[in-house]
Amino acid sequence: MRLIEYQKNEASVAPLHHRCFGREIAGKTWPFAGMAVNYVEMPKDGYAEPHYHPHSEHIYIVLEGELVINNGQAVLTTPAGSAAHIDKAEPHKVTGNGRDDVKYIIITVPPGEFLPAAGDF
Secondary structure, three states: OOOOOHHHOOOEOOOOEEOOEEEEEEOOOOOEOOEEEEEEEEOOOOEEEEEEOOOOEEEEEEEEOEEEEEOOOOEEEEEOOOEEEEOOOOOEEEEOOOOOOEEEEEEEEOOOOOEEOOOOO
C-alpha cells in the first residue's frame, strides 16, 4: 500500500503541449504496471498540438470542465464525469472549450514518445 501525494509533485508540460500542467501519479518516479498516470490542469487557453504516440494509447478521465479532442476526422467533446479513449498511433489534438479550465487524469499505456502529426486539424 502506498500514499501518492501527487499535488506535491512538480508540474511539467509534455512535449507538443502548451499550458497543460501535469503532475505525475505513477510512471517515471514510481513505475506502475507499464503505464503512466498523470493529473493535468489545463487553463482555458491550454492545448496540445496535433501529435500521436506510435506505441501508446490514452484514457482521459475528465474531472472538471470539458476536454475537446480532435483526431482530424471527428471532434469529441468530453464533459466532466466522462472519459475518452485514444487508440495507439491515433493522431489527436486536445483543447478545452475556450470558456472553462479543464482538470483530468490521463492514463498512458505504455508510456511512450510524442511525435508531431501531419497537418493542422
